Amino acid sequence: MTLIDGKALSATIKEEIAAEVEKIKASGNKVPHLAAVLVGEDPASAVYVRNKVRSCEKVGFKSTLLKRPADITEEEVLELVHKLNDDDDIDGFIVQLPLPKHINEERITLAIDPRKDVDGFHPVNVGRMALGLPCYLPATPFGILTMLERYGIETSGKHAVVIGRSNIVGTPMSILLSRKSKTGNCTVTLTHSRTKDLPAFAREADIIIAAIGIPEFVKGDMVKEGAVVIDVGINRVEAPDRPRGYKLVGDVAFDEVAPKCSFITPVPGGVGPMTVTSLLLNTLKANRNEVYR
Ligand code: NAD
Numbered sequence: 001m002t003l004i005d006g007k008a009l010s011a012t013i014k015e016e017i018a019a020e021v022e023k024i025k026a027s028g029n030k031v032p033h034l035a036a037v038l039v040g041e042d043p044a045s046a047v048y049v050r051n052k053v054r055s056c057e058k059v060g061f062k063s064t065l066l067k068r069p070a071d072i073t074e075e076e077v078l079e080l081v082h083k084l085n086d087d088d089d090i091d092g093f094i095v096q097l098p099l100p101k102h103i104n105e106e107r108i109t110l111a112i113d114p115r116k117d118v119d120g121f122h123p124v125n126v127g128r129m130a131l132g133l134p135c136y137l138p139a140t141p142f143g144i145l146t147m148l149e150r151y152g153i154e155t156s157g158k159h160a161v162v163i164g165r166s167n168i169v170g171t172p173m174s175i176l177l178s179r180k181s182k183t184g185n186c187t188v189t190l191t192h193s194r195t196k197d198l199p200a201f202a203r204e205a206d207i208i209i210a211a212i213g214i215p216e217f218v219k220g221d222m223v224k225e226g227a228v229v230i231d232v233g234i235n236r237v238e239a240p241d242r243p244r245g246y247k248l249v250g251d252v253a254f255d256e257v258a259p260k261c262s263f264i265t266p267v268p269g270g271v272g273p274m275t276v277t278s279l280l281l282n283t284l285k286a287n288r289n290e291v292y293r
Contacts, residue, residue, distance in 0.1 A: 001258055004147050004230075004265045010273035013146070014059050017280055021060035024287070032287035033062040034118065034279070035084055035093035039077065039103070040070035045096045052094070055276050061283060064090070074103045078111050085113040092118030092136075092286040094279070115292045118282040121168070129172060132179050134291045136282045141172045143274030144209065144230055145183040146281075153207075153228055153263060156185035161205035163218070163251070165192040169211040169232055177207070198222075210251035220256030228263045232271050 024031055034056050038049045049065065056063035066080065077099070084093045093116055099105050114124035120136035128135035137145070148155060160177045164170035174190040176183070186207065191198050202208055202222040210218050211232035223229060233251030250267030258264050265271055285291055 001261050002151070002263045003258075004151055004263050004270060006143070006147060006265060006270040006272065006274045009147060009150055010277040013277050014055065014280070017059040017277075017284060020284060025060070030089070030287070031060060031062055032092075032283045033064070033090050034283045035064040035066060035087075035090045037066045037068065037077070037080060037084075037093065037095040039068045039072055039096070040100050042098065045098070049096050051276055052279060055280055056283075059280055061280065062089075070100050072100075072103075074107065077103055077108055081108060081111045085111075085116060090116065092116045092283045094119045116286060118279060118286055120172075120282065126167075126172070130175050132181070136285065136291060137176070137278070138168050138172050139275045139278040139282065140169050140211075140232060140271060141176055142278035142281070143271060144173065144232075145176060146278065147230070147265070147271075147274055148183050148228075151263060155183050155207065158186050158206035159189070159204055160186040160207040160209065161189045161191060161201050162209045162211070163191050163198065163202070164211035164213070164232075165190055166211060170209070173209050173211070177209075208252075212251050214251055215249045216251070216253035218252040218257060220253060220260060223257050223260050225260050226262045227260065229257055229261050229265070230271065231265050231267050234267060234272060 021031055036049050036052055038045060053063045053065050084090055095108055097105060109121050112122055114122045117125050118136050120138040125135045129137060155177060162170050162174045170190065174188045177186040178184060178188040189201050191201050199222045203224055205227055207228045209230045213233055213235060215235040215237050229252055231250035231252040235249050236246045237249050239247040248268050
């Protein structure tokens with residue numbers, strides 16, 4: 001069994017990005033600039049955004065954090081989005097989700113200029129992804145494809161079972177794995193909360209992508225010998241023996257599943273770090289106008 005070390009791979013890719021930034025500087029061009037909008041006080045969102053900003057600094061990007069109170073109006077958020085769309089210094093930006101209930105997330109996502117949508121959530125980018133056209137890939141699936149590629153995991157002709165159909169992970173993952181591409185060409189089964197006998201599908205899988213948000217949902221008897229298991233879940237469970245009183249576990253029962261796998265990602269230290277790094281890669285693409293010429 002090989003542990004896919006997302007933390008180490010992410011550090012390697014960040015070094016590669018930092019080297020690119022040095023080249024950009026040396027040639028006198030503008031360094032990549034990512035802006036992040038954080039609305040309200042959601043602690044998890046604050047941690048995610050802080051990580052993104054810190055990662056920008058680490059690789060030499062410019063970053064701007066725009067914090068707004070939870071009672072900001074939808075119109076004010078839209079105004080901010082329009083401002084960022086028009087700001088030539090900003091290559092890409094994200095609006096951290098979830099937004100407070102009174103703000104329509106769909107309206108905000110639609111207002112983001114697809115050329116600056118480095119989260120890859122705008123329907124234009126999602127459509128381009130589905131058609132195999134240049135686009136910003138959503139960060140988590142992008143990070144997973146990068147892990148498969150860098151660990152030399154063959155996907156062509158394999159049966160991939162994706163568990164969970166969210167717009168940000170499961171659905172794009174199923175599309176990307178099925179496309180005719182270097183990390184695609186899989187036969188994909190997309191399973192979800194209405195799937196009958198999900199374990200039967202999982203047991204047939206050469207590759208499992210678990211993205212449901214249920215702690216240790218994928219058990220040892222749901223995985224065949226030699227499978228590749230990618231665990232996207234990040235779940236807090238009580239752990240009185242830990243200093244913080246909780247620990248993070250994935251959607252996969254790691255101890256039971258790992259011995260059967262050819263490759264598996266841990267939680268933490270697997271998919272999570274790769275997600276932030278993928279956002280940096282998208283921002284670099286935006287800076288170079290690689291997607292929309
Ligand atoms: P979500 O909560 O939006 O959707 C969950 C999906 O799981 C739904 O499609 C639902 O149909 C499916 N589901 C729920 N219960 C099920 C069941 N019993 N059987 C089968 N399917 C079921 O999910 P999300 O936003 O994709 O997040 C999933 C998990 O991944 C969460 O733990 C989240 O924290 C984590 N996550 C991690 C990263 C990362 O960078 N590592 C990024 C995004 C999400």
